[in-house]
Amino acid sequence: MIVELGHFSLILALGLSLCLAILPAYGVQQQQLRLMNLAGSLSAGLFVFVLLSFLCLAYAFWHDDFSVTYVARNSNTALPLQYKVSAIWGAHEGSFLLWTLVMAGWTLAVSLFSRSLTPDMRARVLAVMGALSVGFLAFMLFTSNPFDRTLPVFPGDGADLNPLLQDFGLIVHPPMLYMGYVGFAVPFAFAIATLSTGRLDSAWARWSRPWTNVAWGFLTAGITLGSWWAYYELGWGGWWFWDAVENASFMPWLIGTALIHSLAATEKRGVFKSWTVLLAIFAFSFSLLGAFLVRSGVLTSVHAFAVDPERGMFILGFLVIVIGGSLLLYAVKASGIKSDASFDWTSRETMILANNLLLVIATGAVLLGTLYPLIYEAMTGGKKISVGPPYFNAVFVPLMLVLFAFMSCSPVSRWKKTPMAFFTSQIVPLLGSLVVMTALVLVLASRFEISVVLINTLALWILLSLMRDFWSKVAHKVRKVPALFQQSMSYYGMLLGHLGIAVAVIGVCTTVYYSEEKDLRMVPGDVVSLSGYDFRFNTVRQIQGPNYKADQGEMDIFRNDKLIVTLFPEKRFYQTGGNVMTEADIDPSLFRDLFVALGEPIGDDAWAVRVHYKPFVRWIWFGGLLIGLGGVITVFDRRYRAVSRARQASRLEGALV
Amino acid sequence: MTLASAGVVSAADGAEVFTEPRRGFDRSNGQTKADRQQTDEAMKFGKMKPQRRNRLVVVGLVVVSAGVAVTLALSALNENLNLYYSPAQIKNGEAPTDTVIRAGGMVVNNSVQRSTTDLQVNFVVSDMHESEVTIVYEGILPDLFREGQGIVARGQLNEQGVFFAEEVLAKHDETYMPPEVAQTLAQSRAAADAQVQGSTL
Numbered sequence: 001m002i003v004e005l006g007h008f009s010l011i012l013a014l015g016l017s018l019c020l021a022i023l024p025a026y027g028v029q030q031q032q033l034r035l036m037n038l039a040g041s042l043s044a045g046l047f048v049f050v051l052l053s054f055l056c057l058a059y060a061f062w063h064d065d066f067s068v069t070y071v072a073r074n075s076n077t078a079l080p081l082q083y084k085v086s087a088i089w090g091a092h093e094g095s096f097l098l099w100t101l102v103m104a105g106w107t108l109a110v111s112l113f114s115r116s117l118t119p120d121m122r123a124r125v126l127a128v129m130g131a132l133s134v135g136f137l138a139f140m141l142f143t144s145n146p147f148d149r150t151l152p153v154f155p156g157d158g159a160d161l162n163p164l165l166q167d168f169g170l171i172v173h174p175p176m177l178y179m180g181y182v183g184f185a186v187p188f189a190f191a192i193a194t195l196s197t198g199r200l201d202s203a204w205a206r207w208s209r210p211w212t213n214v215a216w217g218f219l220t221a222g223i224t225l226g227s228w229w230a231y232y233e234l235g236w237g238g239w240w241f242w243d244a245v246e247n248a249s250f251m252p253w254l255i256g257t258a259l260i261h262s263l264a265a266t267e268k269r270g271v272f273k274s275w276t277v278l279l280a281i282f283a284f285s286f287s288l289l290g291a292f293l294v295r296s297g298v299l300t301s302v303h304a305f306a307v308d309p310e311r312g313m314f315i316l317g318f319l320v321i322v323i324g325g326s327l328l329l330y331a332v333k334a335s336g337i338k339s340d341a342s343f344d345w346t347s348r349e350t351m352i353l354a355n356n357l358l359l360v361i362a363t364g365a366v367l368l369g370t371l372y373p374l375i376y377e378a379m380t381g382g383k384k385i386s387v388g389p390p391y392f393n394a395v396f397v398p399l400m401l402v403l404f405a406f407m408s409c410s411p412v413s414r415w416k417k418t419p420m421a422f423f424t425s426q427i428v429p430l431l432g433s434l435v436v437m438t439a440l441v442l443v444l445a446s447r448f449e450i451s452v453v454l455i456n457t458l459a460l461w462i463l464l465s466l467m468r469d470f471w472s473k474v475a476h477k478v479r480k481v482p483a484l485f486q487q488s489m490s491y492y493g494m495l496l497g498h499l500g501i502a503v504a505v506i507g508v509c510t511t512v513y514y515s516e517e518k519d520l521r522m523v524p525g526d527v528v529s530l531s532g533y534d535f536r537f538n539t540v541r542q543i544q545g546p547n548y549k550a551d552q553g554e555m556d557i558f559r560n561d562k563l564i565v566t567l568f569p570e571k572r573f574y575q576t577g578g579n580v581m582t583e584a585d586i587d588p589s590l591f592r593d594l595f596v597a598l599g600e601p602i603g604d605d606a607w608a609v610r611v612h613y614k615p616f617v618r619w620i621w622f623g624g625l626l627i628g629l630g631g632v633i634t635v636f637d638r639r640y641r642a643v644s645r646a647r648q649a650s651r652l653e654g655a656l657v
Numbered sequence: 658m659t660l661a662s663a664g665v666v667s668a669a670d671g672a673e674v675f676t677e678p679r680r681g682f683d684r685s686n687g688q689t690k691a692d693r694q695q696t697d698e699a700m701k702f703g704k705m706k707p708q709r710r711n712r713l714v715v716v717g718l719v720v721v722s723a724g725v726a727v728t729l730a731l732s733a734l735n736e737n738l739n740l741y742y743s744p745a746q747i748k749n750g751e752a753p754t755d756t757v758i759r760a761g762g763m764v765v766n767n768s769v770q771r772s773t774t775d776l777q778v779n780f781v782v783s784d785m786h787e788s789e790v791t792i793v794y795e796g797i798l799p800d801l802f803r804e805g806q807g808i809v810a811r812g813q814l815n816e817q818g819v820f821f822a823e824e825v826l827a828k829h830d831e832t833y834m835p836p837e838v839a840q841t842l843a844q845s846r847a848a849a850d851a852q853v854q855g856s857t858l
Binding site for chain 1: 714715726733737740757775795
């Protein structure tokens with residue numbers, strides 16, 4: 001009964017989203033305020049029914065209702081409760097329900113926090129978001145309904161959740177990621193709404209900016225969490241694989257990064273207007289492309305959901321309508337847009353242009369590498385290839401290094417025109433960074449790597465430039481300490497974001513060059529040395545978990561004959577699905593991780609064992625979280641509240657006229 | 658070609674940026690102030706030329722950098738493509754030796770042999786019809802590597818037709834079949850059906 005209720009509320013939600021897509025837009029056309037204002041309550045209704053439907057699916061998982069096909073496939077009576085809940089989004093149908101819920105949530109948020117918009121603009125934006133929800137809900141109801149039942153004969157117990165997903169990572173990673181993916185629907189909707197009015201002014205940039213920053217912040221956090229999860233659960237110590245699905249999340253991130261910078265220029269200076277609109281369209285299009293790549297099964301990936309051509313065709317059709325339609329609208333409406341301002345080539349505008357150019361080229365390179373296997377197969381009549389990580393590294397890394405050089409100079413740049421002295425004075429921190437890094441690598445590292453020195457110099461340069469800029473904001477103030485806390489939230493967001501990049505770059509570079517790993521055969525009592533640590537393999541014992549049995553290894557790690565830590569890597573056997581899983585054990589710390597994983601028993605008490613020494617690896621995720629946080633806090637900027645009050649006043653005036 | 662088009666798009670934008678040289682005092686609100694300023698545009702005509710030159714420089718830079726990026730990307734792509742070969746193709750000598758390629762198939766039952774001193778392991782993959790390839794690998798096999806399971810390996814073939822794998826991939830889902838292997842099996846099955854009407858299988 002509850003399950004049918006869930007299904008029914010999905011259908012209702014589809015009806016509401018149809019209304020939301022049509023009625024307010026019709027109201028705009030007829031200039032009927034009442035129809036336009038329906039958008040708010042329709043958004044609320046849409047959210048309530050999608051949420052209800054989500055809760056019904058949660059109930060089905062909670063109560064082990066295995067007559068529901070989706071529950072039977074992805075749960076089991078022995079599954080611990082927290083994983084039963086997160087199993088809701090453990091596979092295609094349920095994760096798409098989460099996607100739709102997030103979409104409805106963003107729609108509701110826009111309707112709640114956009115009262116400062118003119119009624120017709122608000123109606124247009126919400127109508128676009130409603131139209132997107134129509135697509136998502138129809139997709140779910142027609143091709144991937146999580147409420148389908150297996151009746152009358154259903155299994156007595158479920159097939160269990162894939163053990164890889166029985167982890168904290170599944171609880172946090174997809175919701176964060178979807179908040180980002182779907183969040184790009186907001187700037188998309190603003191862009192389409194503005195294009196449809198034909199008045200593309202800087203105001204739309206001011207409206208979309210906080211939304212874009214927050215969505216982008218969530219996407220950053222989602223990708224970071226995914227990388228961390230892969231590291232300890234899936235990757236045998238790897239944290240990025242250039243896997244097709246990782247790329248699918250990375251491309252919207254790159255475009256989104258370009259977008260938040262370009263939006264800043266459009267808002268502050270009125271430049272790049274049409275370009276920014278195009279980026280907003282593309283950021284969301286790449287999110288949809290990601291959904292297509294993951295859910296259609298066209299690409300080989302560890303993340304790919306089961307292959308189903310019908311779903312693929314549906315999303316492809318949706319993709320074509322959304323991208324094609326919005327680009328058509330763009331082509332018709334954007335040609336008349338003109339920039340309001342000129343700028344010198346030394347200006348901050350130019351820096352942002354360089355940022356956009358590099359990020360877009362990088363996105364293109366990642367897209368090429370991701371889709372090339374498909375293109376190649378189509379061109380050669382079915383020959384299969386794969387594009388290896390060396391391709392991505394060869395193209396992506398040089399582009400990013402150029403970008404970082406621009407990044408370190410960007411804080412000193414000014415709008416319109418920057419005195420050359422500002423740039424030339426950047427040489428001092430650059431040389432300082434170079435000296436410090438050379439010294440650090442010479443003293444601390446096991447061997448001298450020139451690439452590490454140079455790349456980390458860039459990172460340190462970024463850091464010093466930020467500090468210099470921060471100081472320049474404070475230096476002329478009489479009371480310096482309070483001034484440190486009186487900058488705008490947008491500014492702190494920028495500081496955090498760029499700081500996070502510097503931290504992550506140091507982490508990536510150091511970990512790539514100084515990690516050491518060994519795969520070897522060990523019998524109890526064996527000792528292996530790695531980067532000054534001695535790993536002693538003591539024993540392997542049998543243990544029983546809630547829904548698995550495991551061989552648990554015991555590994556003592558010594559440094560200079562002093563015991564540091566004992567790690568317990570496991571090889572788990574999940575009874576229900578018959579799956580085997582490696583559960584690594586890690587001794588984390590700020591400057592290095594020690595990572596131990598059990599391979600398999602290879603006879604005579606011997607085990608295949610992997611040991612890793614990974615310096616600075618935590619910095620990657622710490623940096624990523626800083627970046628994400630930087631994006632999210634900008635929304636608390638006082639400016640937005642002030643603006644909304646000012647707008648409200650002007651709206652009142654408008655109503656009186 | 659995505660790269661080229663991306664470059665062209667940004668090039669077009671680079672041009673747009675400079676098309677309307679205007680004084681930009683409007684810091685926050687674009688529309689109204691900008692419209693007011695439209696009138697003194699004619700006064701700025703004298704400054705047009707350096708602006709144009711600037712625009713050319715920007716467009717040129719965009720085109721050059723996009724061109725360089727495309728060239729780099731394509732050459733990197735060519736060096737890092739790993740073609741897939743089925744056991745039948747390898748047996749027929751269609752696969753190149755000493756080049757990184759991928760090979761795959763079903764791991765033949767009882768074919769896995771381990772060294773007693775290190776992590777070396779040998780096994781045989783088959784297209785389930787008549788072609789087989791021996792794969793040598795040193796390292797830890799993935800959790801879902803099992804006899805009777807479809808796998809794909811990346812590595813190099815030597816003159817004797819033995820495949821030395823650098824990496825063995827078995828997917829993290831026991832019902833999942835790598836598409837390459839699925840295709841191999843389908844082809845060999847089709848070949849078998851065509852050759853011997855219902856005798857060997």
